[in-house]
Amino acid sequence: MFDAEPFTPPQAAPSFIATPNSIISDAKRIIAHIGSIQDGIIRNETVKTATFSSVVLPLAHAEDTRRLESNILCFYRDVSPDAELRKASNEAHQLIIEFDLESSMRQDLFQLYDAIVRKNEDLDPESDRLLKRQHQNFLRNGLGLSREQQRQRFKEIGVRLNQLKQVFRTNQMAKSDGIWFSRTELEGLSKHVLDSLEQENDGKLWLTFEYHHLIPTLRYVKQSETRKQCYIGFENKCKANVAVFNETIVLRDEAARLLGYPNHATFRVEEKMVKTAERANRFLSELRSKLSDYGLRELERLKAVKKKDLGVRGVQTDDRFYLWETEFYKNLLVEQEYQVDQRKIAEYFPLAQVLSGLLDVFELLFGLRFEEFVEEDKKKDIVWHEDVRPFAIWNSEDEGGDFVGYLYMDLFVREGKLEQPFNVNLQPGFSRADGTCHRPSTALICSFPKGQTTRSTLLTHPELITLFHELGHGIHDLVSVTQHSHFHGTNVALDFGEAPSQMLEHWCWNSETLKSLSYHYATSEKIPEDMLQNLLRTRYVHSALFHLRTLQLSTFDLMVHQPSTHEEIKNMNTSIAWNTVRKKIMQIDGPEVLGQGYAWGHGQGNFGHAMDEYDAGMYSYLYAQVIADDLFATGFAPNPMDSQAGRKYRHAVLEKGGSQDEMATVVGFLGREPSMDAFYKNLGVI
Ligand SMILES: [Zn+2]
Known part of the structure; x- marks a missing residue:
């Protein structure tokens, strides 16, 4: 690290002085400003006069300047200690997204971009890429649709999808439920975690389904029943999101079909490195064929550790291996066979x-x-x-x-x-x-x-x-x-x-x-x-198990975004699909083998990736x-x-x-x- 006399940066650091009121008024000011630039361009330019310099460049500069403020306005919602500020930031984010959506659906702007693309100006490669990307975005936002009624429907879907994304996120961030456990039931948790838990008069401790409780529980708690209850609790943490998720994938499918794509996955991947859904599918199936046997071999090792562990503890067991046992036995195997204790290692890494x-x-x-x-x-x-x-x-x-x-x-x-x-x-x-x-x-x-x-x-x-x-x-x-x-x-x-x-x-x-x-x-x-x-x-x-888990999420993600018909997605029970894909790929047992069927959990309700940016992109x-x-x-x-x-x-x-x-x-x-x-x-x- 550099420890000489500090230099003064040529550019001031951003400041974080927002109030709930200023956040909203700043967001509105930014939106109004960009809107006025767009309107000015529409007033002054025609398809005949429009060029990269007269249309695309001023809008690109306006976008650059706006991001100096707007990224921060939307950042408070993720980090601010002040609930009011987070709320205002969320609102500002919403206002900006809605404005962007409106802008990307402006027929008048699209016509100018469309004319500029056809003029084939001699541009530097990055500017050429910007022009083509933005033109393509207009098309991807339905502006190439010939009928007004279709464009209207497309727009409605966009607005609704955006609302659903917000609801999903709010549900995910809501205070998590939990379970009261006795200290015996939590044996294995470190003192540090135990001390952080809320305690009731009868000595029971409140364990939530948040990650900072869930992960140490699954990894260290000795009683299988405690881990099982937490695992199932976590998988049902955001049950209210199931309907939100289902509505989302149905609307995405409708929107993709309106644009002439066979499904949402095809629409989403065309701008990615993989380019086609077929290639993404092939990539996953090749990986699965290579990793499946390795996963099974890893599971066999875990089963052996489990058998030994329960034998020593004198606990009766069946021959199965359950979801709530993987983290615990992975950790035990590493501790026993490799003498690796993460808590000891951590002492060397302050x-x-x-x-x-x-x-x-x-x-x-x-x-x-x-x-x-x-x-x-x-x-x-x-x-x-x-x-x-x-x-x-x-x-x-x-x-x-x-x-x-x-x-x-x-x-x-x-x-x-x-x-x-x-x-x-x-x-x-x-x-x-x-x-x-x-x-x-x-x-x-x-x-x-x-x-x-x-x-x-x-x-x-x-x-x-x-x-x-x-x-x-x-x-x-x-x-x-x-x-x-x-x-x-x-x-x-x-x-x-x-x-x-x-x-x-x-x-x-x-x-x-x-x-x-x-x-x-x-x-x-x-x-x-x-x-x-x-x-x-x-x-x-x-x-192999680690990658198979990502493969499981990716497969589910591509599956729900690639139905063969629209009816298929409307009728899909996504909870059953979620657990079936998991079982098929991970080859680990869940409550379904205990007579609870495949709808016992609703992990898709907590699958934020598929709701935000990573839809048909989990394979990434x-x-x-x-x-x-x-x-x-x-x-x-x-x-x-x-x-x-x-x-x-x-x-x-x-x-x-x-x-x-x-x-x-x-x-x-x-x-x-x-x-x-x-x-x-x-x-x-x-
Ligand atoms: Zn990352």
Whole structure:
């Protein structure tokens, strides 16, 4: 980390001073401003006069400027400690989305774009891509439909789908239900988790179905019955969302058919790397055929551990293996056969030390400098909560030494904050109308438990991976250089978007990196060699089951978005479909074998990915993993700390954002199209 006298960035950091009233009025002001620019263009231009410079460019500049404010207005809803602010932010988000939807359906604007496309102007590649992408968006929003009645119906569907998305999210974020358990029933949970639970007078403890309760429960609680109740509780956590989910997939199917696509999946994937639904289906079925047997073999190992465990405890059991047993026995197997205890490992990875080491890795690889704000500066309204750590990022001297952007880390769990880790762009980068460059701001959001004063926050190895992964998105966002914010950073095809972060996870399995990051919270010692080697040996243990789980979600996702007829989707019982697909792919038993049928749980009610952006896109995680493994094997495997490879990767891949076809970006680094070999090789499948 850089510790010389801090430089002053050439661009002020964004401020976080919104009030519930200002959020709404700012959103309205932004919308009115963009609307007036659109109207001005319509007044002044005709299909004869319209050009890229007179129509597309001013709108692109307006879009760039608006994102400087609108991303932040919509950000409060995920992180603000103030419920009123979150509510206002949600409303602002809604207003902006509705406005965007209206804009993307403006017939008058579409006619101008349509005329410009036909004029075939000589544009730079990124501007040409912007024009064609936006023109295509108009078509994808129904403006090519010949009949007014069809356009009207399409619009109604869009509005309704947007409402459903909001309802789904609200239900997901609602306070979770839970169960009262005795301490005996919770045996195995750490003192830290037990102490955090609400307690009743009779000594019972309240365990919710939130992830920070669910995961330790499934992993450590000894009594199978407790885990079972929690698992089933979690799968039914958002039952109210079933109807929302069902209505959504029916409407999506109707909309896709209106546009002339055979189904929603075909409509969604045409803009992704995979391009066709057939290819996405083939990708999944090939993976399944390769991974199925490996999954079964992993299950057999888990069953053996279970048998031994219950034998020692003198508990009677059947020969089955249940959903609520996987996490527990995966953990036990790793503890017993590899002597890996995540809680012991965590003692070597206190968050503060890991972060500083992790930034060192990124500095060296990508030619960056991270400069944390001093306490004094933090008071100047530049954070949304006192826990947030802001950084100014600079290029290293050999990369030019100039300013790169701002990074914020908001790492601790907090009421009202989204629980899953994510990275989000707060302000995009782009070229201003005067040719100067606006640099981005990005935020890394995690929900690690906050350490007590005597004991700092300690990261398990999976949490360490999460940190690398999310910061990977952050770096992608920071080092991207594009003309238009539309293509900035992680605004790439969905089935490529995870690849840069998944690639960085490889560093979490590199013994040198892990050694350099480790620092025992009490003794300051490095991680012992045998503990490290044992951890590294577990890398691909349960990998098939892990990927099969993603495959299960992806298969369900593509299935509900690819019915052969509209009637089929209208009549589908998605709860039965959810559990049937799960059983078929994971080959693990659930309550259905205990006489409860296949409608016992409603996991689709909590399948937020399929409601938001990842619809017909869940396969992207696997698709991007294949690319990530290839990028690492080709560029970094011989020497992960090769800064030359790091720079090449930064400039050939990360810098491009979505400004060119993602396949061209990948080929630009690999020198060829990606292959599945590295992925399969890692798993030991070939
Ligand atoms: Zn990610």
